[in-house]
Amino acid sequence: MKQLSLLQQATRRSNSFRSLDGGGPDGPMKSPATLFWIILHALCCLISLVLGFRFSRLLFFLLFSSTTTSPNSSSSSTITVPFFRTLDTRSTAILQPPIPENRTVASRVVVGRHGILIRPWPHPNPEEVMRAHRILERVQKEQRLQYGVKDPRTVIVITPTYVRTFQALHLTGVMHSLMNAPYDVVWIVVEAGGATNETATLIAKSRLRTIHIGFDRQMPVSWADRHRVEDLMRVQALRLVRDRKLDGIVVFADDSNMHSMEFFDEVQKVNRVGALSIGILVHSGDPNESLKTEKMENEESSLPIQGPSCNSSESLVGWHTFDARPYAEKSAVFIGDIGTILPRKIEWAGFVLNSRLFWKDNDDKPEWMKDLDTLDDESVESPLSLLKDQSVVEPLGSCGRKVLHWWLRVEARADSKFPSGWVIDTPLEITVPAKHTPWPEIPPELPSIEKKEIATEQNFVEEHTVKRPPKTRTKKRSSRSKKKREARVAEIQLK
Amino acid sequence: MEIWKWALFLVAVILLGEMGIDAKKMSQLHPTERISGSAGDVLDDDPVGRLKVFVYELPSKYNKKILQKDPRCLTHMFAAEIFMHRFLLSSPVRTLNPEEADWFYTPVYSTCDLTPNGLPLPFKSPRMMRSAIQLISSNWPYWNRTEGADHFFVVPHDFGACFHYQEEKAIERGILPLLQRATLVQTFGQRNHVCLKEGAITIPPYAPPQKMQAHLIPPDTPRSIFVYFRGLFYDVGNDPEGGYYARGARAAVWENFKDNPLFDISTEHPTTYYEDMQRAVFCLCPLGWAPWSPRLVEAVIFGCIPVIIADDIVLPFADAIPWEELGLFVDEKDVPNLDTILTSIPPEVILRKQRLLANPSVKQAMLFPTPAQPGDSFHQILNGLARKLPHGRSVHLKPGEKVLNWTAGPVGDLKPW
């Protein structure tokens, strides 16, 4: 085997020589005969090279094989490289397996006890780890090529957003999904109140093709108004799709959506207008705390779904809409500018559209499609308002039975604040001494704490920062509590 | 021109020398012929019409009664002997006229003798086999005609017809003397081993086809495991010292790679075992007590590149399946370098192997489905038998000639069953 591969190496090597020879001293001769001669010459050179090589290997083989053939290994190897340290499991020094007496002669396999080979370097080579990950990446890419959607279309994602406490959290989630989608993505981010740097820095990290446009109205406080403004923002994005003649599938992803990767495969199936089911997550995201409320509602895993509804013959008959009644009495929790927000009857996120439907002077623009310009902006509540005839909607995702994306719209209070760019302003001066640091076992009873608590009522961020002078502690915890050291509680100003 | 003569002579010498070495090496590595191109040329052969098999009618104590005693025999790795019998009974290659038969089959369930743990301990099998052969040789003329040279036996146990679970004892015993001339169909495949008879047909171990079908997941499920293995590394019960079991190879896998996150290896058998194989790129198939393991079948079915660690293994239907192209062979001594070896394979090679593994013919050849399907293991066994036809002249004995020694072998084996 070794010889074979070496032979191949040699052949490869000599291939490169051949080209040199051909262009060498015999160059100027041009007739077919000379050409033939050159080729023959090169070929013979090659053969002699190979022969020389093989001859030496043969010599090598004959010379050394007799000396290295040991009774326990009949393999015809040539060089002995001491390489592995053998360890018995019990680390007794059994290193050489017992030599068998009358065993299978021709097989190099030995019956009996063998050493357990343990290499001296314990950890994987980091370079090889990276190589393995590349292989995995390549394999996964190949799988997508082979089993994925053929000739995929661009996905045009429209996301209305505005700067607020939860924006980073929500938008990052959607961004990561889009980054993972194995298709070309154009991400149109419409920002209420004009494009801000805050949003721009956030979406710039996506490395996607993004179009960040501002919307000239501020995001209102009441939820009904917000929905209306968001509708307008989406329509503005659609105008952009029309004006720039973007080609692909228009998807409405709110920054509060979460997508399964299958979602992006599924939307590729749409012909003109498609509808998918959205799972409505009205529960809180913290398992700790949500359990109680959830049990009270006692509809534990029946996830409310909004989306197309089909009959037995897989054709669209209507819509599952979100039933807000069970939550009506909980209005105290869900209304206003805080808490979980209930969805409207039909959310934009459940629809996908072929972008060509919006193009101007498109010949095959269907009659049932309303023109964006003729619309009264305020009347567009969902993609259904763009259609004259709702029967053209194609239900996707096994006719809406498969839920491939979700809706969890939670927001902080409108008046809640957060550090700009999520960079904490570290306090410079610290005023409050504490008994010990950094983990007080008794709350420091200090008047300034009280003051601070009061202060936080007007403040948006509550902070108790305990500071200790660096490197003055002992390492023993027991002594920590006894020693009275100075520590300072700080208040962080975030503005 | 002198120099030319000299050169020619040298060339001739070298070439001859080379051929000598190569032939020697080749005989070590490739005892069987290989098909070229994609797998499946030979696998798609239809054995019907190419051979006829006569199935001896034996008392049910040799087969059905044994199975009744222990139905676990239907599901363990050696169940091929039972399914092969069932298959032949209804197969179109079966003939009821022994005169026109090319092959004779004696249905003995020699491996169906399990410990409470489900491991076969075929201590009684030699006597049972002997008794069966005695029966057929006295009731029919066909055994004595050839002394078994046109008979085949399915002996799927670890060391085949040596009938002992410990390798050293098995080697001591050797293949049952009465089966010296017969063709064996066995799972065991250790090249040049006393217990692997020349001309034997190596078959895959039995893996439940329906169960595997039920665990198939979509082929686009991203493969996110680099190397996968579930099974023992040390067999502490039978090999407290370590080093006998798997010739130390499995222990070496654990010791060298347990800390490598690319190696998803463990002794625990998860419920998602089959699914996990389908999202792995490489599946380790190291030897255990014997060189083969059901992992090979599972890897092929689930499209995971089998990494075969068992020196000189003879793989199932190696004359029809291009195993080197589908799988990867790593020497037992190279186990400590598995990571280097596997990460150095160019991705193109890996993708090619995956494409070849996706070939349904190879998958089909690994399975013993009920009912039988074209191209499955049953058909491959028949194809293998058909390729041995026509029988050579040496098959038929001259009148009065005797080869077999009925009194050879350990005394214990000679007792009546």
Add this chain to the structure above:
Amino acid sequence: MGVTERSKKRVHLWKKAVLHFLLCFVMGFFTGFAPTGKPTFTRVDSSAEKQYNNSMVELAPRPMLGVTGNNRSLSETPESAVEETESEIEIEERKQIIVISPTNDKDPLRGVLLRRMADTLKLVPPPLLWIVVESKMESSDVSDILRSTGVMYRHLVFMENFTDHTTEMDHQRNLALKHIEHHRLSGIVHFAALSNVYHLSFFDHIRSTETFGTWPLAKLSTKRKKMIIEGPVCQSSQVIGWHLNKLKMDTDELPIHISGFGFNSSILWDPERWGYLPFADATKQNSLKFVKQAFFEDESKIRGVASEDCSKVNIWQLHLSS
């Protein structure tokens, strides 16, 4: 051209040819004698080899590493492909990140949050290992979801029943730590609650952890006007204090959220190396406790690994009701 001239030229050509052949032959001959230790697939770690030469015992001759059997398919591939990958490999070697996520089957959002977390982890440059722990269930979609993500993960299950949520989460984290310990996996361990949302740059920062690393975390809640920041106060990367969200703390409790710190996994399986006593019997069953204690023990080992002065928040945690 005269006949003599031609024949002269021919002889000349023959001579030249023979010379070439001989040269080639000799060249091939000597190539054959070149050491074969240049394996096609492996590099030998020569330093390691040297180091262990004395203690090593010759076991079996090693003619050449690699794949036995037929390399036909391997040698088929053009050399260039191999070289290409070889040169491509010159990329940075990164530290492994081990992300531990306990899950709760009573959480209706588990499936969705798992997918969201997987999306984020898929974008983290490798190597990354995700350990997901789950209580054993008759039917659970966790395996299905994990399988579809393409992230390298280990899915651990346990049988025990718990009534207390916190105890269960700790048990799950312990189980994952046990796995790391058993396999001696090396890397930076991070506990990721499913409700966490990450900036991708977080994972770049965390790789710089040596022993212990810590960073600020923002807890967001819906009904409060305030958001809470937990984590270190730093001067460059030196931790000089903590943002506390409550002033009463048990000594056993971390001053920060469990997702607010990370550590080098080797303190679990090689504590001596870091100057810790090996597990006492009491802590043997509780690796989490051990880690926390080790964290307490010596603050000088803790580094703020977020950006400059630990001031940038890269993790948010959704905290809805309270």
